[in-house]
Amino acid sequence: MRRFLDRYWYAYAMVLPVVVVTAVLVLIPLVQGIYFTFTDINEANIANPLLDRVAGYVSVGFRNYANVLSGDSSYGSFWATLLRTVIWTFCCVFLHVTIGLGLALLLNRPMRARALYRVLLILPWAVPAFISSFAWKYMFNSQFGIINQTLRALGLPEPVWLGQSNLALVAVIIVNVWVGVPFNMIALLGGLQSIPGDLYEAAEIDGATPWQRFRHVTLPGLRSVTSTVVLLGVIWTFNMFAVIYLVTGMNPYTRTLITYAFERFFAGASRDYAVASTYGALILSVLLVFALFYRGVLRRQGETL
Amino acid sequence: MAEVAYVNASRVFPGSPPVRAVDQLELNVADGEFLVLVGPSGSGKSTALRMLAGLEDVDEGAIEIGGKDVTNVPPKGRDIAMVFQSYALYPHMTVAENMGFALKLRGVPKQQIKDKVAEAAKMLDLTKYLDRKPKALSGGQRQRVAMGRAIVREPSVFLMDEPLSNLDAKLRVETRANIAALQKRLDTTTIYVTHDQVEAMTMGHRVAVLKDGLLQQCDTPRELYERPANAFVAGFMGSPAMNLKTVPLTAEGAQLDGLVVPLPRTVLDSVAAEGLTEVTFGVRPEALHLAGADEDGMELTVELVEELGADAYVYGSVRIGDASERFIVRVDSRTPPAFGQKVKVAVRDNSEIHLFHPESGKRLSA
Numbered sequence: 157m158r159r160f161l162d163r164y165w166y167a168y169a170m171v172l173p174v175v176v177v178t179a180v181l182v183l184i185p186l187v188q189g190i191y192f193t194f195t196d197i198n199e200a201n202i203a204n205p206l207l208d209r210v211a212g213y214v215s216v217g218f219r220n221y222a223n224v225l226s227g228d229s230s231y232g233s234f235w236a237t238l239l240r241t242v243i244w245t246f247c248c249v250f251l252h253v254t255i256g257l258g259l260a261l262l263l264n265r266p267m268r269a270r271a272l273y274r275v276l277l278i279l280p281w282a283v284p285a286f287i288s289s290f291a292w293k294y295m296f297n298s299q300f301g302i303i304n305q306t307l308r309a310l311g312l313p314e315p316v317w318l319g320q321s322n323l324a325l326v327a328v329i330i331v332n333v334w335v336g337v338p339f340n341m342i343a344l345l346g347g348l349q350s351i352p353g354d355l356y357e358a359a360e361i362d363g364a365t366p367w368q369r370f371r372h373v374t375l376p377g378l379r380s381v382t383s384t385v386v387l388l389g390v391i392w393t394f395n396m397f398a399v400i401y402l403v404t405g406m407n408p409y410t411r412t413l414i415t416y417a418f419e420r421f422f423a424g425a426s427r428d429y430a431v432a433s434t435y436g437a438l439i440l441s442v443l444l445v446f447a448l449f450y451r452g453v454l455r456r457q458g459e460t461l
Numbered sequence: 462m463a464e465v466a467y468v469n470a471s472r473v474f475p476g477s478p479p480v481r482a483v484d485q486l487e488l489n490v491a492d493g494e495f496l497v498l499v500g501p502s503g504s505g506k507s508t509a510l511r512m513l514a515g516l517e518d519v520d521e522g523a524i525e526i527g528g529k530d531v532t533n534v535p536p537k538g539r540d541i542a543m544v545f546q547s548y549a550l551y552p553h554m555t556v557a558e559n560m561g562f563a564l565k566l567r568g569v570p571k572q573q574i575k576d577k578v579a580e581a582a583k584m585l586d587l588t589k590y591l592d593r594k595p596k597a598l599s600g601g602q603r604q605r606v607a608m609g610r611a612i613v614r615e616p617s618v619f620l621m622d623e624p625l626s627n628l629d630a631k632l633r634v635e636t637r638a639n640i641a642a643l644q645k646r647l648d649t650t651t652i653y654v655t656h657d658q659v660e661a662m663t664m665g666h667r668v669a670v671l672k673d674g675l676l677q678q679c680d681t682p683r684e685l686y687e688r689p690a691n692a693f694v695a696g697f698m699g700s701p702a703m704n705l706k707t708v709p710l711t712a713e714g715a716q717l718d719g720l721v722v723p724l725p726r727t728v729l730d731s732v733a734a735e736g737l738t739e740v741t742f743g744v745r746p747e748a749l750h751l752a753g754a755d756e757d758g759m760e761l762t763v764e765l766v767e768e769l770g771a772d773a774y775v776y777g778s779v780r781i782g783d784a785s786e787r788f789i790v791r792v793d794s795r796t797p798p799a800f801g802q803k804v805k806v807a808v809r810d811n812s813e814i815h816l817f818h819p820e821s822g823k824r825l826s827a
Contacts, residue, residue, distance in 0.1 A: 357516050358549035362563035362614075363537040372562070376553035 192433040193220050199427040213430075220434040231431060232416040238442070241394060241412040244329060248396075249389040251333045253382065256340025261374075263341070264348045274345075281338035289402035292331040293318070296403070324409045332399045336392075340385055347381030348374070383454050390450075391443055413439050463527030463540070463617035463650055465490040465513065470522035472508050472674075482508040484674035485522065490667075493648045495641070496679075497665030499655055501697070505674035506654045507622055513652060514543050514620050527617055542611035543620040546627065548603050550595040550610075556582075557591040560609045581609045584643070601632045608640070612647070619644070619651040625660065637664060658698050662686070670694050692822035695743050695815055701774055704749070704788050707819055708742045708781055715742050715816070718759040718780050722808055728816060728825055735818075740825060743815035746774060746789040750809045751798070758805030761788060766797045773797040777804070 201212035227235040296317040304314040317327045404410045421432035467488040474480040483505040490496045498506040511517035515536035523532045561574040582588045585605040625633045661668045662682040669679040678690040689695035714723040752758035761777035773794040778785045816825040
C-alpha cells in the first residue's frame, strides 16, 4: 500500500481537483436533494437567517413518493407527464438522428462548397439555445409570426401554435429538433468518414445495391456513433428545460418531468422543495434504468459503450 | 472460367495536364492463367486492376471478360471476386457471414451458403474461426478469410490487389505458395497486382511489367529475367538489381575499366549504324565473378559486403572513364573479400550481358 502510494501519488494529486469539484457541485447537492425527498421542506419551513428562523421541516418518510406516484393532478399528474416526456424524448431523438444522418450523408459526398454547407448547418448549434428559442417563439406567434403569415399568404388555416393544445408540444419538438440536429449531423458525419472506402467497394463487387450497401456497411459502421448519440440525446432531451420553458412557458400541454420540477420549485403559492426534489430523484432513476437497459441491449449486439 | 482482355484500355484522371494512369493497355489473359501485374508505385497496376473490377472508369478502349465487352457493366455484373490489400472484411459480420455475404445477396438458399462456406473454410483451414469476428483474427487469418470470400463466389476471374503486403515476411512466403497452389487447384483466371518482383517471379504464369501507365513487357518470368525488353524491366526484375551502366564502345566491344567485353558482330554493326558511341550495359550480380590474378577484369574497391548465408553480395565502385560507378557482385559467402580491398571482377559468361539503347532504353542485343 505504501509503495503503491509512493509510486502513484502524482496520479491521485492530478485527479484530486476534479474529484473535489464533482463532489461539491454534484454529489453533495444530490445527497441533499435525495434527503429532501423524505421531508416536507418548502418555503415556509426552510431555515431563513434573514427572518431569524430555524429549519422547521420534518421527515415524512415515503409520503412524497406516494403522492407523486399516485398520479394525482395536484402533484403534477406524474404518469401522464412521464408519458408526455417519453413521447417528447422519442420524437426529438428520432428526428435528431434521422435528419442528422440524412444531412451527414449529403455532406459526405464530394461536392462544391462543401465546407460552406458544413458551417451553415452547424450554425444553429453555435447559436445559444435561448436565442434560437426566442426566435422560434416569435416565428410561431399566431398573429405576427412568419409561419402564420406564410400560411395566411397561401390561404391555409392558421393554427394557434403556442396555445393550450397539443400543437404546443409539436412546436417545441420542432424547435428542439432545430437546435439538436447539428450536433447529431457532425457526430454522424465523423462516423461516416471513419468507414473505410474499400468496404463499399467490396460490397459493390459482392453485388450489393446502394440500399444494401447502406444497410450492411453504413449502418453497422455507424453503430458505435449512433449508440452514443442516442444515449446522449435521450439524456439531454429528457432533461431539456430551456427550449420548452422559453418557448411555451408553463404550459400544461408541454409539461415534462423537468419543467414540472422547476414549476414546483420556483412557482406556485408555496415553493414545494420536497416535491420538486422527489421529481428530480424520479427523473434520475428513470434515466438510470434506461441507461442500464440500453447498455444491456448494446452488449447483446456485441457493442460496448 | 473466362479469358480477360484489355483492348487499348486507358484511364485518364482529370487535371492539368491530365494524368494517364493507365495508357492504352493491350493485354490478353488466357482462361485459367495466373497473370501478375507488377511495377513501382504509381505505375498504374492497381488502377488497371480496378478498371477490370469496374471500380474505375475506362476512358478509352474496352475491357472484355469471357469474350464479352464489360466496359460499361457495373462490378456486380462482371462475375469477378476481389481480394483487397486491406482485406476489406465487414467488421460486424462473423467469418462465415463475411464469406457468405455475396451469396446471401444473390438469394442463394441458407443451407447451400452454409455448405459452400464450410467447404471453402476447410480448404483454407478456417473451420475453427467461422463464428469469430474479423477483429479477433490474426493478420494471416484475415487474409485467408478475404481469400475465402472470393472463393465461395466461384467467380470466373479472381482479382488480387497486393493481398500479401500486410503480412510479415515469413507468412508472406508461406501464403505466396498457398495462393499459387490454390489457383492451380481451382484453375480460375487470376489477375494479381504486386510491387514485389519476387512475388511476381514466383507466382505468375506470365508477368506484365508496368511503368507510368505503360506496359513495358509481358512474358513468362524466365523470359523477363533472361531477355528484358528494356533497361527498366532489366533493372526492376531480379534482386539485387542488375548493374546497368552507360559505357563507351570500342571496335571490339564494351569498354569497362581494364576489361573489354566482346560483343557479337551483329550488335556492333547495328550500334554503329545508329552512330552510337555508348551503350547501356547490363549485367546481373550473379553473372559477375571474382577473377583470378591472370585474368582480365575491372578493378573494384569493396565498399560493403552483405552476407546472406548461401551467398554474399559485394558492393563496390569501379572507375569507368572519369566517373566512379557502383557495381554489385554475387560471390561465394565462404570467401568474401574484405572491406576496402581491391578485387578483380570479370563477366562469367559473355552471353549473360544485356545491352540497351542509351536513350530509349530498348534492348539492343539479339
